[in-house]
Amino acid sequence: MENDFLYVKPGEIEKESFRIIGEELSEQGIVLKKKQEPYIKRCIHTSADFSYAKTLVFSKNATTILENLLKEHASIICDTNMALAGINKTALAKVGCKAYCFMADERVKEIAEKEGTTRAAASVNATSHIEGKKIYCVGNAPTALIELDKLYHEGRIVPDFVIGVPVGFVNVVYAKELIINSDIPHIVNKGRKGGSNIAACLMNAALYRVEHRQL
């Protein structure tokens, strides 16, 4: 009975949610790859949308690469403050990484207005000064992916990993295909769906793996 869980602890609720997700995936005949499983299940947990089991694309060894980057204390760069807010700060501190978002940066605003582009695209530019390894966590702005791909091909930015899950109706499918077809290690959700919540939960899935959490 669902109501049995009314007064249980939050950790138990999450555990039970993942059990239900696993059960329903089995009922649908979906078998996930072992390393991708915690990522895909967390997306379903965040959205209650089982379509993520079919649309998430992982480049070769994506989860291992991503988890190793976190172990090397890579910087995480989010395209929105919402994605940044969704990243578990306790896990982040424990793993020893830092996360950023430059969307509200005054200089980014100026560049975007001057060039008639989005602030997300302008803020990708603003990351070139960050030293060390970089993970881009994009849940909202397809223009951020388009700019990343462009700057990568111009040799101006080397993204060590891209979580590319913007949501939307314009440019989104195209921008995701750019990353899928690139040689940048990535996790991308094909099609229109995604969001800041999905970007953050994929990042959390990686952090929890590095932390050796169970889920």
Next chain:
Amino acid sequence: MENDFLYVKPGEIEKESFRIIGEELSEQGIVLKKKQEPYIKRCIHTSADFSYAKTLVFSKNATTILENLLKEHASIICDTNMALAGINKTALAKVGCKAYCFMADERVKEIAEKEGTTRAAASVNATSHIEGKKIYCVGNAPTALIELDKLYHEGRIVPDFVIGVPVGFVNVVYAKELIINSDIPHIVNKGRKGGSNIAACLMNAALYRVEHRQL
């Protein structure tokens, strides 16, 4: 062609997205009520999930009540920092409202641990000292809705409005039904789906209406 929009301004992208959403709703034979339309379309815009057109529940005169509360400078209380991060701060300032989240509050943490409940439930308690009208914006924690309903029936809190769109697999459907069956003015998404992004975008839809934005 999708790619025609690669270099257009962000405002144009949003406008085009809403046009596509309207077109696809028409193709599906869905006609939205005029006052609910900007809210429902914004949820679809945020999630690329058309199921929101069928599952969002509005209590009587919900949008008018919500918009009037904003005009009266009601406080907005979010259950997560992610929902808070998703609320458009420029619109919020223009309308003259303030938004809060007490999840990271030290006292809330202590109460939650002591009582073995969620921080979300504990933080609903923490709102009793806020004066004036209150809008609760819940995108993550069903326990926040359950606690709200309980405190309301005990006469300890009077929520002037509840946006009840937590996502999940445990308690979620039940918690939403509590609000749907209450006499608290509300917008609730039936079923499992929702999220901090949906909570924030419903709040933004209301703010934009008060601001007289077009979308």
